[in-house]
Amino acid sequence: MLIMDLVSSPDGERIAFWGCPGSLANDCTPGEDLDVWVVNWNGSDLINLTDDSAQADSHPDWSPDGQQIVFDSDRSGNAQLYMMKADGSDPRPLTDNSGQNVEPKWSPDGKWITYHCRQGFETRVCVLSLNGQPAGEPIAGTTPVWSPVSPEGDVRLAYLCFQDIQSDICTARPDGSQLVNVTNSPADEHSPAWSPDGNWLAFVSNRGDDVDIYKVCVTCPGEPAAVRLTDEPRAAGWPAWSPDGEQVAYADVPGQTLMLVNADRSDVTFLASGVFSPPTWRP
Numbered sequence: 255m256l257i258m259d260l261v262s263s264p265d266g267e268r269i270a271f272w273g274c275p276g277s278l279a280n281d282c283t284p285g286e287d288l289d290v291w292v293v294n295w296n297g298s299d300l301i302n303l304t305d306d307s308a309q310a311d312s313h314p315d316w317s318p319d320g321q322q323i324v325f326d327s328d329r330s331g332n333a334q335l336y337m338m339k340a341d342g343s344d345p346r347p348l349t350d351n352s353g354q355n356v357e358p359k360w361s362p363d364g365k366w367i368t369y370h371c372r373q374g375f376e377t378r379v380c381v382l383s384l385n386g387q388p389a390g391e392p393i394a395g396t397t398p399v400w401s402p403v404s405p406e407g408d409v410r411l412a413y414l415c416f417q418d419i420q421s422d423i424c425t426a427r428p429d430g431s432q433l434v435n436v437t438n439s440p441a442d443e444h445s446p447a448w449s450p451d452g453n454w455l456a457f458v459s460n461r462g463d464d465v466d467i468y469k470v471c472v473t474c475p476g477e478p479a480a481v482r483l484t485d486e487p488r489a490a491g492w493p494a495w496s497p498d499g500e501q502v503a504y505a506d507v508p509g510q511t512l513m514l515v516n517a518d519r520s521d522v523t524f525l526a527s528g529v530f531s532p533p534t535w536r537p
Contacts, residue, residue: 256282258531259313264320266537268292272312272325290314290325295536303342313357316340317364324348324358324367335369348386355380361400361409366428368398368411379413381428390429397444402452412446412455423457425472436472437480447493456483456493456502465489467504467515483515484522492532503533
């Protein structure tokens, strides 16, 4: 079976993903299409939630209360966002325009959904409310990820922003205001991941002699320096914080070794070898 983009339910009981019966070679069995699936963390009760759709459905994400799932689908002719109950019932469109709207992510306060909005060859970060109203103008960038909810009740986005052909990590409010370039270096940086307390961003950078995982404080005063977490001879990628914020899981690129490093840079641990996609922690 082809399995893509695992995402845990908020209660840690189920995993949503998109894929299809077929092989690991990115193809589906004849007569099958890409669908949204859920399965229990112990591997039981595999369910196809969008089996009634004859078109590709992908990139599911859970609402913070675990009652709904947002996803993208080309069932209307071009990729749009849809929402359904967590059991697959009551699917309904969230967007309806001439663009390509893909890869939705639900904000942890439950108020917003961010996604990639594409018009022609240009891709930007868009944010809309649950009733379909834009939070602001599209943001110049890609690959948005939500921060945890701050003590003040706010959420922010981290995303890739570009200087010429090089990428930095920027943050902004859902409407695009209060934009901050938190890395601002001549290196290429990507794959931002928020720490559970919202104080740090882990990311991948080639600013050193190799491609490694770094972290930078986004709530510290001034312009704090990035801290290098890994020092691998192979390229490191896909950082993912543990729920307690004490560790960061990552894989080498092209994803043949799964590793773990303490957030204080100590005790790099080998976990497994094989073929890996980005790691996902159980809440």
